[in-house]
Amino acid sequence: MNTLLALLILALPVAGALLCVFLKERSRPAAVVSAGLTTAAAVALVVSTFGATHHAVVGDLPWLRGLAAPPVFGVTIDPLALLMLLVVAPVGLLTVLYSTSYLTRNNREHPVGSQQYGRYYFWLLLFIASMTGVAISPNFLQLLVFWELTTVCSWALISFHQDERSLSAGFKAMVMTQAGGALLLVATLILFASTGSFEFSALSQLPDGPRTWVFVFLLIAAWAKAAQVPLQTWLPDAMEAPTPVSAYLHAAAMVKAGVYLMARTVSSGWAITPQVATLMAIMALLTIFLALSFYFVQDDLKRLLAYSTIAHLGYVLLGIAIGALGAPLGYRGGVLHILCHGLGKATMFFCVGAIAYVTGTRRISELGGLARTMPLTATAFFVGLLSVTGVPPLASFWSKFMILAGAMRLEGAAGPLILTLVLCETLISFGWMLYIAQKVFLGSPRAAADVRSAAPWPIQATLVALMIGCLTAPIVGIPLVGFMGT
Amino acid sequence: MVWLLLGCLLNVAIALLLSPLYEGLLRKMRAAIHSRVGPPVTQPYWDLLKLLGKEDLRSGGGMAYAALPALTLASVLLLATLTPMGAAAPLAFAGDMIVVLYVAGMSAVLIMLSGMTSGSPYGSVGSSREMMMALSVEPALAVSLAVGALKAGTLALGGMVDFQAQNGPSVSMSIAGLAFFLALQAQSGKLPFDIAEADQELMGGPLVEQSGPRLALFRWALWAKQLVLAFLLVEVFLPWPRLGIPVVDLLASGLKVLGVLLLVALIDVVNPRLRIDQAMGYFMRVGLASVSALAFAVIGR
Amino acid sequence: MGDPVFYxxxxxxxxxxxSLASLAVSGRPRLCGWLSAACAGASAVSAWLAAAGAFAGQTSERTLVSLPQLGAGFTLRVDPLxxxxxxxxxxxxxxxxVYSVRYMEHYRGDKVAKFYPPLLLCIASMNGVLVSADLVAFxxxxxxxxxxxxxxxxxxxxxxxxxxAGLKYFVITHGATLCMVAAALLLWRVSGSFHFDAARETLSRVMSTQPLVAHLVVFLFFLGFATKAGILPMGDWLPDAHPVAPSGMSATLSGVLVKLGIYGLVRLFCWILVPSPPLAAWGIIVALAGTASLFAGTLTALRQTDAKRLMAFHTIGQIGYICLGLGAGVYCLSTAPLLASISLAGALLHAVNHACFKSCLFLGAGSVLYRTGTRDMDxxxxxxxxxxxxxxxxxxxSLSIAGVPPFNGFTSKWLIVSGCILTGLRSPLFLVLGLIALFISIATLxxxxxxxxxxxxxxxxxxxxVKEVPASMxxxxxxxxxxxxxxxxxPQPALRFIxxxxxxxxxxxxxxxATGGLWDGIALVDGTPVAFWWPLAALAALLILALLAxxxxxxxKARTRSVPVWYCxxxxxxxxxxxxxxxxxxxxKHAVQGVYPAAKLPAPRLPVQVRRLxxxxxxxxxxxxxxxxxxxxGISRTHAGAPQIYLLWIVLGAIVVAAITLGLAR
Structure with missing residues (x-):
């Protein structure tokens, strides 16, 4: 039953995507329905296997069987996968819903004609499927396939507008994440060569030397995917994508695949060497501060959010590294942050999308006083902002708090050091984000903001749903992460 | 209970009935220095009586405005019942040194309020100046009483008087007494510190619009306050010789008060008025100097 | 009497x-206002019952939600504090x-949906802060x-x-909260639990084993609470933020919200920490901070012409009084508990009193604003x-805040100043602080x-x-x-509860x-009774004397006549x-200029070189x-499509291959 549900989650969006190819202009209802069914299946799966771990074999590759133990294609449903599904499926549905209004001729920033719909929804639904595939993969081989599939979808969606800038941004994203993907392949091959297995748990069977290298390669792959220093530069450029794509791929889901890879490999036997874990933590902190330093010069709201995403993925990796260094609480916090940040950041991106939709610009210097005409968007943006920056009682506070609590469990001065750095970053980024939010939404309206039309209902419904998510995510998330890291 | 009431009555009577007499004596002395004959000693009584019968011209309205003169006089009389005069204060159980300081401030506040309620800008200017004087004088007053409290180890005025009477003069109490005396000069609105009243520029300051019985009450309250504060000075800082016979002690205190007030009047006559900023600077220095009294008290001198 | 936690x-x-209901009916402002007022009233009744239960001696504790992974939980407890x-x-x-119902009508462009739901949630979270017995919940x-x-x-x-003002408020106080998060985590590192009892037990232990850590924790908590309480220099946000809120909220902010900082300080210094010599040092720090803010706050208030801003500065000043009392009390806790409780009682009573008079003042300023449209007193x-x-x-x-007897401000100031002067008998520093407080009360006046x-x-x-405001205001x-x-x-019942x-x-x-009965005076006892105040007696005497006067x-029997003011x-x-x-x-004002220095923070900026790097x-x-x-x-230039060049490459390649083969063969 659970296997069936899991396969449904995988198959439904694929079916939807293929349908969209044929339906072309009329693909919107099909997309919404297939994403809706996917979400329903995901929720059903979460409810039925909450906290349990479920493995199932679906098929294998006979021609590889001769070499070693058979590489298996199947599904793994455990709390970590469930948590990813909780981000991927509902936010995916909301993205599709949002896109139905956003990608129209009424969009003042980028009017989109209906002849483009087929292409767009095909890639978007395919992305949902591939992201699901990443989440439920039982081994490296399957993970690698879906991993590369997400990269391809990302390339297609970033380049969606097909102008000079978006094409080069898509290409850049493709090249940089692909470089990481190559290292994932290398790591997989080393693993297979020395243990004859693609299983995650095989990592712990590796001898010390290769293990370090495998984890270094995995880490670099994760950095590339999650836009971490030094491979962070593709993400701000990827903001050329349509805003729902930025919200979903580049805040909630695809970049999370990178940190998911680390969460998955680290927690499978806790075989990561302390040196690599330390490297991960240090680079995470570096990323957090480097991204922070870019906040102050941004004039494009989406680029600002992109840097914030980079920083918060750094938080996730920091939490996982803390977990790897011996404090499971930090790991739980990091994983919880995937969910909390995904919801919060998606909220903010969708708000920026609503602004661009209505005003035609996302330049901070041109915006002001939007709360008068867009009260719901303003509220949602503030909720998302406060959630992302970790103001209690909103979602990210809990994950950040758990990361910090985990850090305090570490021996020596590391804990207080991380605590100090993280709290400094939190305060500065909070202050700046709040400043920007006030500039954009409060005060007297600027010329660009003086519009009469409000965003259409699907956009508003998306924002309301995500606001609720920002408040309630910990209620589901904290028990879920409680099953992990043991 | 009876003794309590009698004590209150005595203090109130001293404050009410003797204050015009002291004022008359001061006027006589001032005239003597000016080489004038001066008014008779009883002149303040006649002034009050006459004012009480004159027409009451009111420039403001409302209950608060109507009640202010009576409340002002009452607050001064309350101060009298909290102040030891010859013997322990009758209402000592109801208020210590801090209460006395606040009650002394209360009458000043009421006079300032009356200046503001009258609607005259002169009244407001006078009130503002009065407040600034209070701001500058209060630290000196508070520090000098605190020295007494520090030495006696209690905040009760009675305890401070007893301590001073038994232990004789000390450096700290002398400095504190001097500061209190200078503060008294300002509190009773005498030159060089009559900046708030400033008859020549502000026409009486806060009281410019008061007339008839209202003016009588305010005048009376000011005279009574001057007397009560002088008593406070004499009792706390110069309680000797204390014989324990109430009547004799009271008489001695009365004479000492007369001496103090004559000194106040003497300074009043021979000095020109200071500007408000000069006065503030002066009292700031007095306040700081009186902190040295605290230092002496801490080291037990 | 039921269980306080239940109430x-x-x-x-x-x-x-x-708050949800008021959000639902926010389209009808008046209804929304009355609904919110009714909710606030009903919750207040319930809170009163809880307080009464706590004073009746019932203390109970209940955990609503437990987070075992963190060793935390939403634990509620009501104790007399x-x-x-x-x-x-x-x-x-x-x-x-209640005041806001009509008051909010004068905002034309802003909707009440932005006011009542946050207001009710704010009250709820204040109650939550007060009853939390767990650091995370707190x-x-x-x-x-x-x-x-x-x-x-x-x-x-x-x-x-x-x-x-809002930005400044939120950023500064969020920073303070982060300090407290750090402190809570430092404590948790040792104790493994966020429960107050664990914190109490741990901090006392750590104070002797790792004094540096313990003092760091106390310092961070102090920073957090003091910032909220508006103690200078951390309270710099307060004079900006309090005046700009709607007056009903200004009253809550100044009357109550800053008090929660005081609550935190009392909880920290008088309950979590056990009396010890290092605590006395903290007492001095708190008292000095309090004196600094009562001095600077009040003297700056004197210079203001914006009515609400003036009152906000006075909030800093009055909080300074509370902190002075608290500091003096904490200083004495281990050496002279009797004196300590005089100052502490003064501090707590002043917190109660300040809530009454400062809210009243803000509401009054709001009424003037409501009718005249200006806060500028000029x-x-x-x-x-x-x-x-x-x-x-x-x-x-006004007379209460200035401490004119027999209004409430006097009693608490009397307690604080007496406490300071009596503490001054042991440590002269407090004598000076008490005298400054005495002086500043004149400045307040x-x-x-x-x-x-x-x-x-x-x-x-x-x-x-100009008309009087509506009855509900x-x-x-x-x-x-x-x-x-x-x-x-x-003051006796309040003092008894305190x-x-x-x-x-x-x-x-x-x-x-020593409060005695309702009709008796108050005496402060330090071995022997050393200070006295009997408000009722003084008031009765004043009234009798006023009748006499x-x-x-x-x-x-002079005649009375109303005349215009004579303007020469x-x-x-x-x-x-x-x-x-x-x-x-x-x-x-010229003389006291500059007691409150103002500083400007430049926007963060990196040097260009670093940015490039x-x-x-x-x-x-x-x-x-x-x-x-x-x-x-470069490579593609070699593939230009000319057959001659390809031939050349083939020949060159053949030579190279031949050379290598020959070389290897040798």
Whole structure:
């Protein structure tokens, strides 16, 4: 039953995507329905296997069987996968819903004609499927396939507008994440060569030397995917994508695949060497501060959010590294942050999308006083902002708090050091984000903001749903992460 | 209970009935220095009586405005019942040194309020100046009483008087007494510190619009306050010789008060008025100097 | 009498449901207002029942949600200390809510949907802070309180001042909260639990084993609480944020919200920490911080002409008094517990009193704003005739805050100053601090006489038709003013409750403040009775003497006649004869200029070189990509499509291969 549900989650969006190819202009209802069914299946799966771990074999590759133990294609449903599904499926549905209004001729920033719909929804639904595939993969081989599939979808969606800038941004994203993907392949091959297995748990069977290298390669792959220093530069450029794509791929889901890879490999036997874990933590902190330093010069709201995403993925990796260094609480916090940040950041991106939709610009210097005409968007943006920056009682506070609590469990001065750095970053980024939010939404309206039309209902419904998510995510998330890291 | 009431009555009577007499004596002395004959000693009584019968011209309205003169006089009389005069204060159980300081401030506040309620800008200017004087004088007053409290180890005025009477003069109490005396000069609105009243520029300051019985009450309250504060000075800082016979002690205190007030009047006559900023600077220095009294008290001198 | 925690839960539930309900009906402002006021009132009743239960000796504890992974949980507990502050919230919050119903009508562009739901949630989180017995729950409620009040401070969406103030408020207080998060985590590192009891037990232990860590924890908590309480210099946000909120909220902010900082300090210094010599050092620090802020706050207030800003500065000043009392108390806790409880009782009583008079003052300023549209006292004057109730209650509250006997402010200031002077017998520093406090109370008086004189007294402007505010706005003001008088004349019940709260802390003896019955005086006992104050007796004497004086005044049976003010024979308009607020105490204001330094923070900016270095695209990836492109271009030039060149390559290749083969063969 659970296997069936899991396969449904995988198959439904694929079916939807293929349908969209044929339906072309009329693909919107099909997309919404297939994403809706996917979400329903995901929720059903979460409810039925909450906290349990479920493995199932679906098929294998006979021609590889001769070499070693058979590489298996199947599904793994455990709390970590469930948590990813909780981000991927509902936010995916909301993205599709949002896109139905956003990608129209009424969009003042980028009017989109209906002849483009087929292409767009095909890639978007395919992305949902591939992201699901990443989440439920039982081994490296399957993970690698879906991993590369997400990269391809990302390339297609970033380049969606097909102008000079978006094409080069898509290409850049493709090249940089692909470089990481190559290292994932290398790591997989080393693993297979020395243990004859693609299983995650095989990592712990590796001898010390290769293990370090495998984890270094995995880490670099994760950095590339999650836009971490030094491979962070593709993400701000990827903001050329349509805003729902930025919200979903580049805040909630695809970049999370990178940190998911680390969460998955680290927690499978806790075989990561302390040196690599330390490297991960240090680079995470570096990323957090480097991204922070870019906040102050941004004039494009989406680029600002992109840097914030980079920083918060750094938080996730920091939490996982803390977990790897011996404090499971930090790991739980990091994983919880995937969910909390995904919801919060998606909220903010969708708000920026609503602004661009209505005003035609996302330049901070041109915006002001939007709360008068867009009260719901303003509220949602503030909720998302406060959630992302970790103001209690909103979602990210809990994950950040758990990361910090985990850090305090570490021996020596590391804990207080991380605590100090993280709290400094939190305060500065909070202050700046709040400043920007006030500039954009409060005060007297600027010329660009003086519009009469409000965003259409699907956009508003998306924002309301995500606001609720920002408040309630910990209620589901904290028990879920409680099953992990043991 | 009876003794309590009698004590209150005595203090109130001293404050009410003797204050015009002291004022008359001061006027006589001032005239003597000016080489004038001066008014008779009883002149303040006649002034009050006459004012009480004159027409009451009111420039403001409302209950608060109507009640202010009576409340002002009452607050001064309350101060009298909290102040030891010859013997322990009758209402000592109801208020210590801090209460006395606040009650002394209360009458000043009421006079300032009356200046503001009258609607005259002169009244407001006078009130503002009065407040600034209070701001500058209060630290000196508070520090000098605190020295007494520090030495006696209690905040009760009675305890401070007893301590001073038994232990004789000390450096700290002398400095504190001097500061209190200078503060008294300002509190009773005498030159060089009559900046708030400033008859020549502000026409009486806060009281410019008061007339008839209202003016009588305010005048009376000011005279009574001057007397009560002088008593406070004499009792706390110069309680000797204390014989324990109430009547004799009271008489001695009365004479000492007369001496103090004559000194106040003497300074009043021979000095020109200071500007408000000069006065503030002066009292700031007095306040700081009186902190040295605290230092002496801490080291037990 | 039921379980106090149950009543608190009821109160929280009412407020949370109420906030949703008020959001639902926010389309009808009046209904929404009354609904919210009703919710605030109902929750206040429930909170009062909880407080009463706690004073009746029932202490209970309940965990609503438990987070075993963190060793944390939403644990609620009501003890007498929380009950004192719960009672404060339950007095001021409903008054503010009732007042706001009509007050909010004068905002034209802003909707009430932005006001009532956050207000109710703010009250709920304040209650939550007071009853939390777990650091995580405490911090969550604490920051929810900041969060909701931020939205109330920035209520006027299009006013730049509101936005600036709101940003400053939220960023500074969030920083403070982060300090407390750090402190909580440092403690947790040792104890493994966030429960208050664990914190208490651990911190005392750590104080002896790792004093540096313990002091760091105390310092971080102190920073957090002091920032919220508005103690200078951390409280710099307060004078900006309090005036710009809608007046009902200003009253709650100044009356209650800053008190929660005091609650935190009391909880920290008198309950979590056990009395010890290092604690005395903290007592001195708290007292010095308190004195600094009462000095700077009040003297700066004296210079203000914006009525609400003036009151906000006075909040800093009065919080300074509370901290002075607290500091003196903490200093004595281990050496002279009797003295300690005098100062502590003063501090807590002043917290209660300040809630009454400061809320009343803010509501009064709001009423003036509501009718005249300005907070600038230079433009106002003579409103007493048109707004008698507002003027009367403001006058009572002004005299209370200035500590004129027998109003309530006096009793608490008397306790604090007496406590300081008596502590000064042991440590002269406190003597000086007490005297500064005494002096500053005159400055407070000066400042509020200015308010009364400039806004309410003097000559009215006949051209401006000003009316008294509606009854629903008068009622809260009058009620709070009445409370000021009642607490002034009968401080005994409040003091007895506070004594109970103090005994429940580190056992500071309540006997030091001998209250007797309702009709008796108060004596401070330090071995022997050393200070006395009997408000009722003083009031009775004053009234009898006033009757006597009035008798004298009427003895001559003088006739009374109303006359116009004499302006030296000339006719003047009201603005020429008015004495504006800015003119009061000018020489004094010049003398005390600069006690409150202002600093500006520049926007964060990195040097250009660093910026370039951080931009990896610029010096690493793009040059690398270009180099690859260039190399590829170079290679492709060899494939130009001419057969001759290909032939040449083949020949060259054949030579190379032949050479290698020959070389290998050799």
């Amino acid at each position: 608190v839960e009821v109160s929280l539930a009412i407020l949370i449901v109420g 929380s009950a004192v502050f719960l009672a404060i919230v339950a007095v001021v919050a409903p008054a503010s809510a 911090l969550v409620c604490w920051e929810s309180m900041t969060l909701t009040s931020y939205f109330l401070v920035t209520y006027e969406r299009e006013s730049a001042a509101s936005q600036r 433009k106002l004057g003579g409103l007493a005739g048109a707004m008698p109730y507002t003027a009367g209650s403001t006058a009572v509250a 000066a400042s509020f006489l200015k308010v009364l004189g400039a806004v309410y007294l003097g000559r009215a402007d006949e051209r401006r038709a 008068i009622a809260p003001q009058v009620a709070l003013a009445a409370l000021c008088v009642l607490l002034g004349v009968f 004594g109970q709260a103090l005994e429940s802390l580190n056992g500071a003896p309540a006997a030091a403040v 009035f008798g004298i005044q009427r003895a001559g 024979g000339e006719e003047h308009g009201p603005e020429t004869v008015r004495y504006p607020a800015g003119s009061y105490y000018l020489p004094f 951080l931009d990896l695209d610029r010096w690493l990836y793009m040059p690398a990509a270009h180099a690859i492109e260039k190399a590829a271009g």
